[in-house]
Amino acid sequence: MIVLIVNKQRIELEAPDDMPLLWVLRDLRGLIGTKYGCGKGLCGSCTVLLDGKAVHSCILPVGSIGKKEITTIEGIGDDLVAQKLLAAWKETEPTQCGYCQPGQIMTALALLKNTNKPSKNEIVQVMTGHICRCGTYQRIYKAIQIAADIIEDE
Template sequence: MAITITINGKPRAFDVPAEMPLLWLLRDVAQMTGTKFGCAAGLCGACSVLVDGERAFSCQTPAGDAAGKSVTTIEGLAEQPLGKALTTAWDETDVVQCGYCQPGQIVAAAALLKANPRPDDAAIDAGMSGNICRCGTYPRIRAAIKRAAAINAGGKA
């Protein structure tokens, strides 16, 4: 089936089954390997992408459901001001340990900050639920989100 999806601002057409998980379309067909495979059940968040600006677990989203929509992966987010603020904050806060979950964490944080530019701890915890870090860097993730919010607002924090 021909599916057209705008990935990171570029319209692309794919001849794949509509039921193929968006994760496999992104990683295997489109060669966008920043989106990670984790649990395949929508429980860990490693596969998080933005579909029309909303966080989605790409392992649970059929490619056909993304047809005609805009998908932003970690690669595309890295080119946007909010993505740059997040990666700067992640670096400054030294969030990463193993790093496997971080693309999904950053994508989820971007969705959170788009919806709530100045989240408090409770809003961060709620907005980041569904993204698991096996290394337990949650306090640093929370601090990085607050730092990114300040950077994005033009402040130094």
């Protein structure tokens, strides 16, 4: 029996310790907003937050998580920083096919929560691990910058 905290809810499930968190979320919990891309920690599409830090769930064994809090794209709706980020996302419209977007949003959210007014260079550096086959990078960077400016001004 494994106990996890996912999106502020305590859940119990049966899974082998070495099962990647991504499969637990998608196949055992139905949280399919987190996407499978490469399965090797190289594309960022499977990104979730672990105690507020962006991690690749495709290479994270569920047995290694312990009491750390997992947040997926489905769990950010009530977060005030996330609301600002999503509003900025809507403004710059980076979503094309959408496949990479949940992972990109989770990393951007971690950046905004952990860095006071990130510079353009910091944004680009942090987001570099994300691959978007639709090439929406500039619109994503702009959305993060807009959200950072709004947060700074408040």
